[in-house]
Amino acid sequence: MQEDSANFHPGHISRDTFQALLSCYPATLAAVTRRKATDRILLARSKRTKRSRPASPPEAGNAQLDEEQTKQVEAEVEAFRALDALRYEVLPGEVARRGFLEKEEVVSLVEWKLKHGVFRPTLLGMVKANQATTVQKSTSDAFQAATTTTTTTATSVQNKASKAGNGEPETAAEFPKTSLDALMNPLRGVGIATASLLLSVGTTMRDPEHEAPFYSDDTYLWLCLDTFPRIRRASQQNDQKSDPKSDPKSGQKLGKRKKKKKAGKGEINVKYNVAEYRLLWTAVRELRARLNEAESSAGAVSGADIEKVALVLRHIGDSGYLEEYGLVALDDDDDDDEVEGIHEAQVDPDTLTTTWHTLFYDTGLLGAHPTTRYESFDLAAPEPNIRAWDPRCEDKFVFLSPRGHFYPNPGPLILDNHGRLVWMESRFGMVMDFRVQTYRGVDYLTFWAGDDDGTRGLGAYYMLDNTYTITHKITPANNQPGDVHEFQLTETGTALLTIYEIRPFDLRSVDGPQDGWIYDGLFQEIDVATGQLLFEWRASDHYSINETYFPLSGKGTANSSAEAYDYFHINSVDKLDDGRYLVTSRYMHTVTCVGADGQVLWVLGGKRNMFSDLSGGAATGFLWQHNAKWVRGLGSQKEEEEEEVEGQREVITVFDNGANDHVRDADHSRGLMIEVDVGNWTARVQQVYPAPGGFSAHSQGNVQVLDESGNVFVGWGKAAAYTEFSAQGEVLCHTHWGPSMFFPLGWVKSYRAYKASWVGRPVDPPDVAVDEASATVFVSWNGATEVAGWLLQRVWNATETVFETVDYVPKTRFETAIAMHETDGLWRLVAVDFTGEKLGYTEVFDLAQSVCSP
Secondary structure: OOOOOOOOOOOOHHHHHHHHHHHHHHHHHHHHHHHHHHHHHHHHHHHHHOOOOOOOOOHHHOOOOOOHHHHHHHHHHHHHHHHHHHHHHHHHHHHHOOOOOOOHHHHHHHHHHHHHOOOHHHHHHHOOOOOOHHHHHHHHHHHHHOOOOOOOOOHHHHHHHHHHHOOHHHHHHOOOOHHHHHHHHOOOOOHHHHHHHHHHHHOOOOHHHHHOOOOOOOOHHHHHHOOOOEEEEEEOOOOOOOOEOOOOOOOOOOOOOOOOEHHHHHHOOOOOOOHHHHHHHHHHHHHHHHHHOOOOOOOOOHHHHHHHHHHHOOOOOHOOHHHHHOOOOHHHHHHHHOOOOOOOOOOOOOEEEEEEHHHHOOOOOOOOOOEEEOOOOOOOEOEEEEEEEOOOOOOOEEEEEEEEEOOOOOOOOOOOOHHHHHHEEEOOOOEEEEEEEEOOOOOEEEEEEEEEEEOOEEEEEEEEEOOOOEEEOOOOOOOOOEEEEEEEOOOEEEEEEEEEEEEEEOHHOOOOOOOEEEEEEEEEEEEEOOOEEEEEHHHHOOOOOOOOOOOOOOOOOOOOOOOEOOOOOEEEEEEEEOOOEEEEOOOOOOEEEOOOOOOOOEEEOOOOOEEEEEEOOOOOOOOOOOEEOOOOOOOOOOOOOOOOOOOOOEEEEEEEEOEEEOOEOOOOOEEEEEEEEOOOOOEEEEEEEOOOOOOOOOOOOOEEEEOOOEEEEEOOOOOOEEEEEOOOOOEEEEEEEOHHHHHHHHHHHHEEEEEEEHHOOOOOEEEEEEEOOOEEEEEOOOOOOOEEEEEEEEOOOOOOOOOOOEEEOOOOOEEEEOOOOOOOOEEEEEEEEEOOOOOOOOOOEEOOEEEOOO
């Protein structure tokens, strides 16, 4: 046992060592929880005494806690032990009995997950916002799909993998993608990591053979990045270090360990995507199979056991294991292989542009709107300039609605996390507010499309399913024109729409004519299924026209409807489950909370501001702003390091333009997260997300809190850029998709920008083009998100119907170029996903006559 205990490599760890580490889990869990609780108390105490916050938490071992604080720490340890027992012991049995999870149980599991890692109240709040019935149905569907998976024989899987050319292991056909989608698609706040946790709980006892592992940092680092403690005997001299690349028992060299990349500030580079989870899923099954080859009195090793051992290894110093077996952990400085110590932000060399390219791009030397053109696809996509990239950015898609003087084919646009084209379409013309929204548990692409008169939109609202087919077209009630500024779906199956109504109005209070005209700001709530008007609110019923900050000049001075005065400029609406609405007025500099009866409950900012600003004017001093939204689940949260304060707290985000097309009141635009305490009538800024480089977006823009990570995604509106921040305001990823030199001109722009998961399955076949001179085939599939690669298939003549697979080519970017080494015969390309499933077929082609027949 002692000779083998130093080998933690997942390919060599013995069953005895594994069991010894597993036995340390309870002590490790308690020690880590105790240390975190102590650190938190010390930080809170530091804040209350007005001391500056330390760069890192004080060492728990040096902490001087009083008796009450010590009791508090131990209470937190016991509470987390109970939560841990719920996750590993109670809920797996309950799910095996009833087949689904309750909403409260999912919330508890997410709380357990967050306390294991970084606590993100935003994510917890989003999970709490799910409907109980949706949680029950989603988890039931996911667990049922996981346990009814048919085990594919080794032969059939190997054949499938060989055809796909991807060398997938025997277990590839059992990967629970359907179950993951059943959880991630309908549930707010549930990404791949949380979905894997729910699936792990749902399969551990219900179907151990198909148990899904939890996608934890600890397990991924150990099994997929070969990151584990390097140790030596305490009796060894410092110059007799054990070789971490050797088997301590046999002296045999192990495979070279992968370098463990760390992101900024030492955070681990785990991207939380399906591809990574698939690697983890396979690695856990392989380790389970190896450890369970020999019978043991301890019983079979489960995925949960592996998860626990991984946590012990990551916190080996807290486990007591080293002391038990007389071992000492080596420091990072002792690592000749430089596995540790990579603390700078990881750069993706395929996306981060060089300094000279950035200079040429942003000064316009590459054109007013640099684009990428394709051989197999007619439209040209924006060529982004990646200014910053960090693996902590969520690996999801970016949704833009580009338009402008130098964007000749406006329409919806989807890019991947690296700025590469996924889908674009010009058939709708100009669109606004393009994003993914959920209606009755199903994801749709939603947007406004139509024309505008320079102030308001004149159009309708569209919903597309995952085949990019229009399923709903929504128009406002009472023959009102559909405006561009808001199309928000609610959890109750309704849509919030903005309207600019031109109507006569007395403008003498702002030195205008008595028989003047205004654009009145309205919003309607419409039942999506029936089109019935459920609610309507009008700004002029609640605001005096002289509360505006927008001057009466030109428009409004004449008694003509063509010169209507835009005094309010409504540009966003949101709604909570309790029936309250949040309305933004750009020209009054206000965010207004409206009750279910239409009455104004409170006003933040502007001339009627009702709040005392605890942030020196920053919380109420936003100007010409856009896109105020509630942050779900944070309304009653209080920061753990603060003392209890009575009041009703709510958190909102606001995009603070600080400028319009005529006035620049602030140096730069920014996103704001603001806490509003209605009980005490105070407001304070929780976090600021400033424009990188200090540019100004004169109009448009939005702020989005991302479900999985709590990161904050900002679209810069008239400035052709988008940025992903950490919750604490650190710039993680920053992209220009137009030259910054022209940001003030808005030559290319997008009203808002969003980031979200999306599964696209277009009904049109993939596109193919043949360059006969170079014998190169170009293939793409606009909007298909699940393509991993292409099977190159051939028949020898048109009478044959069974195609032979000649090669497999991984997908590269939007369009994949394939050099043809053989020219005889008729060819086609078949899109396949990561499991080898065939998704679609190109038309048949030959190299002499290009595309010839379907």
